[in-house]
Amino acid sequence: xxxxxxxxxxxxxxxxxxxxxxxxxxxxxxxxxxxxxxxxxxxxxxxxxxxxxxxxxxxxxxxxxxxxxxxxxxxxxxxxxxxxxxxxxxxxxxxxxxxxxxxxxxxxxxxxxxxxxxxxxxxxxxxxxxxxxxxxxxxxxxxxxxxxxxxxxxxxxxxxxxxxxxxxxxxxxxxxxxxxxxxxxxxxxxxxxxxxxxxxxxxxxxxxxxxxxxxxxxxxxxxxxxxxxxxxxxxxxxxxxxxxxxxxxxxxxxxxxxxxxxxxxxxxxxxxxxxxx
Amino acid sequence: xxxxxxxxxxxxxxxxxxxxxxxxxxxxxxxxxxxxxxxxxxxxxxxxxxxxxxxxxxxxxxxxxxxxxxxxxxxxxxxxxxxxxxxxxxxxxxxxxxxxxxxxxxxxxxxxxxxxxxxxxxxxxxxxxxxxxxxxxxxxxxxxxxxxxxxxxxxxxxxxx
Numbered sequence: 001x002x003x004x005x006x007x008x009x010x011x012x013x014x015x016x017x018x019x020x021x022x023x024x025x026x027x028x029x030x031x032x033x034x035x036x037x038x039x040x041x042x043x044x045x046x047x048x049x050x051x052x053x054x055x056x057x058x059x060x061x062x063x064x065x066x067x068x069x070x071x072x073x074x075x076x077x078x079x080x081x082x083x084x085x086x087x088x089x090x091x092x093x094x095x096x097x098x099x100x101x102x103x104x105x106x107x108x109x110x111x112x113x114x115x116x117x118x119x120x121x122x123x124x125x126x127x128x129x130x131x132x133x134x135x136x137x138x139x140x141x142x143x144x145x146x147x148x149x150x151x152x153x154x155x156x157x158x159x160x161x162x163x164x165x166x167x168x169x170x171x172x173x174x175x176x177x178x179x180x181x182x183x184x185x186x187x188x189x190x191x192x193x194x195x196x197x198x199x200x201x202x203x204x205x206x207x208x209x210x211x212x213x214x215x216x217x218x219x220x221x222x223x224x225x226x227x228x229x230x231x232x233x234x235x236x237x238x239x240x241x242x243x244x245x246x247x248x249x250x251x252x253x254x255x256x257x258x259x260x261x262x263x264x265x266x267x268x269x270x271x272x273x274x275x276x277x
Numbered sequence: 278x279x280x281x282x283x284x285x286x287x288x289x290x291x292x293x294x295x296x297x298x299x300x301x302x303x304x305x306x307x308x309x310x311x312x313x314x315x316x317x318x319x320x321x322x323x324x325x326x327x328x329x330x331x332x333x334x335x336x337x338x339x340x341x342x343x344x345x346x347x348x349x350x351x352x353x354x355x356x357x358x359x360x361x362x363x364x365x366x367x368x369x370x371x372x373x374x375x376x377x378x379x380x381x382x383x384x385x386x387x388x389x390x391x392x393x394x395x396x397x398x399x400x401x402x403x404x405x406x407x408x409x410x411x412x413x414x415x416x417x418x419x420x421x422x423x424x425x426x427x428x429x430x431x432x433x434x435x436x437x438x
Contacts, residue, residue, distance in 0.1 A: 014332065018362040021336045025358065028340075028351035033401055038350045045344045052293070052345065056300040129345070130302045130311070134404050137347050166347035173347030181402050 039167070043144070046168035053139070053171060056129050119231060120271040122146070124154075126264045127171065136179040136199075138162075138264060143170045148269060151229055155268045159235035159258040160184070160223060164269075176261050177236065178203060186236055187224035188215055194224045197236060197255065204237050209251040217241050221255055231272045283435045288326065291318050291428060292338050300345060309409055310416045315342060316390050317421060319357050320383055321428050323364035324371055335361040349401050356393040360386050376422070383421055388414060 031037040124140040142148050144167050152164040154174045162182065165175035177184050182199040186206070191214050197204040209215055219239045225232030237255035245252045295314035303311065315338055323331045339354030346353070363386055364371070371379055391411065398404035 014362060014365055017332050018358065021332060021358045022355060025336070025339075025351035025355035028354070029349050029397070029401070032350040041340075042344060042350065045340060049341060049344045052296055052300060052341075056297060056302075128302050129300045130308060134398055134410075135347075135402075139347070168344065 042167070043169045046143070046170065049168070050170055053127055053129055057127050060128055121155075121268045122271075123266055124269055125266050135165075135181065136176040136261070137165065137173045138176060138261075138267075140172055140174055140267060140269075141170070142269065143168050143172050145169050147271070148172050153230045153234075153270045153272070155234060155270055156259050156264060156266070157268075158260075159237070160230065161259055161261065161264065161267050163229060174267070178257060178261060184230065184236065185224045185226040186221045187232075188239075189220040189222050191215070191219075194226065197221060200254070202256075203240070204255040204257060206239075206253040206255065207245070207250060209253060211244065211249070211251055213251065215239065215242055215251065215253060217253075228272075231270065284326075284432065287431060287435055288322055288334065291322075292334065296338065296341060296345065299342070309412050312413045312416045312420050313387060313390060315339075315353075316357060316360055316387055317383070317417065317424055318428075319361050320364050320386060321425060323361040324368050325429075325432060331365065332358055332361050349397065352394055352397045352401075355397065356390045359393060360390045363389070379425075380418065380421060384414060384417060387417055 028038060028041075122142070124142040124146075127139045127141050129139055138161070140154070148164055148167060150164055150167050154161045154163060160177055162174045162176040162179070164172050166173035175182055177197070177199055178201060179199045180201060184197050184204075185194070186197040187194045193209070193213055193215065195206050195209055197206055199205075204221070206215075206221075217239050221236040221239065223230040223232060223234045223236060235258050237257040240254045240256050242251055242253045244250075292315065295318040298314040299311070302308075319331070319335045319338070322334070335357035336354050339352075339357040340350065342348075342353035342357075343350050367382070371382055374382075388411075391413070395404070395406045395410060399406070
């Protein structure tokens with residue numbers, strides 16, 4: 001038997017191996033939690049992980065292509081007309097916007113306040129892979145090689161999606177604003193009241209609004225720009241209901257995000273300062 | 278030597294397929310019942326592989342799972358290494374036992390695997406487990422016998438060729 005030929009060497013015993021590997025795992029976890037030391041390992045292994053993600057993503061791509069090929073032409077023409085109409089509307093709005101922006105800039109110059117920094121954006125597609133993690137993550141198809149950095153804000157057309165949480169070379173995990181571990185500095189558009197919006201599973205929750213503050217259902221939440229993560233003035237959610245907390249010391253409000261967070265297909269990455277890729 | 282190498286290929290292939298199975302997106306209700314594919318395959322190979330490198334495999338594929346799931350590096354690794362160690366220790370007895378006893382043992386070990394991961398989640402970001410987290414064990418009861426049978430057939434086919 002091979003057990004005899006091993007001569008009972010210590011390094012060959014399963015117990016030794018077990019303890020060694022557990023120790024490695026433990027130190028990896030501690031390093032990963034507290035610092036960026038494990039980032040090279042992550043990137044190295046992500047080269048092996050990338051093909052797996054591609055393989056899972058591939059049938060869905062084929063499905064989409066086939067769906068487009070099969071869709072009847074009449075339907076496509078209808079869709080095309082609708083899109084043209086929408087484009088016209090948006091162009092009109094954009095034209096008004098340019099004059100407003102110029103006016104805003106002049107006023108800001110007169111008041112000597114800081115200029116609004118231009119934002120660099122790039123589009124990333126959401127890779128549809130299952131997440132058995134107990135966190136609300138979406139995986140996007142851009143990573144460190146595309147200039148993505150940890151903590152980078154991620155948006156969609158309807159509002160804020162979240163921020164980059166785990167980074168690999170060619171993909172990244174984005175933590176969604178409704179994750180219970182996520183907190184975003186927010187502001188109420190109507191009154192300018194600043195507070196924090198905690199992730200709450202399906203929606204967001206404001207836990208620390210003073211009793212005297214004026215908030216009501218239907219108020220729009222925007223990012224306040226505090227903490228220098230998210231640029232100011234992006235839509236987050238609308239308040240669904242407002243109540244007083246059990247201890248009667250704060251008002252508690254629930255908000256539902258404007259983005260359908262489980263139906264994302266594409267998102268925008270934002271470089272708030274001149275950190276373009 | 279040659280069949281041994283083929284067997285190695287089968288080990289890696291089955292583990293890669295188990296990774297893919299965990300990645301495939303399902304509706305949320307099905308996702309709740311998703312069994313721990315990689316853990317089951319690791320359990321099978323710790324039971325039947327005669328060289329002792331399964332623990333290293335468990336470690337490596339655990340890290341892969343962590344990378345793919347974007348979790349804490351080493352979380353799945355720790356759970357899978359523990360699973361394969363416990364399985365290896367009692368492999369000789371387990372190979373002899375009846376179907377039901379083996380199934381019970383696998384269930385207990387997979388439960389342990391879940392517990393380790395939930396504990397790490399709790400320590401690292403204060404996640405509180407809910408009863409839904411244990412639903413995968415139900416589907417393990419149905420899937421393990423088939424998986425065991427399938428891998429057994431392929432394994433013996435390769436060995437006797």
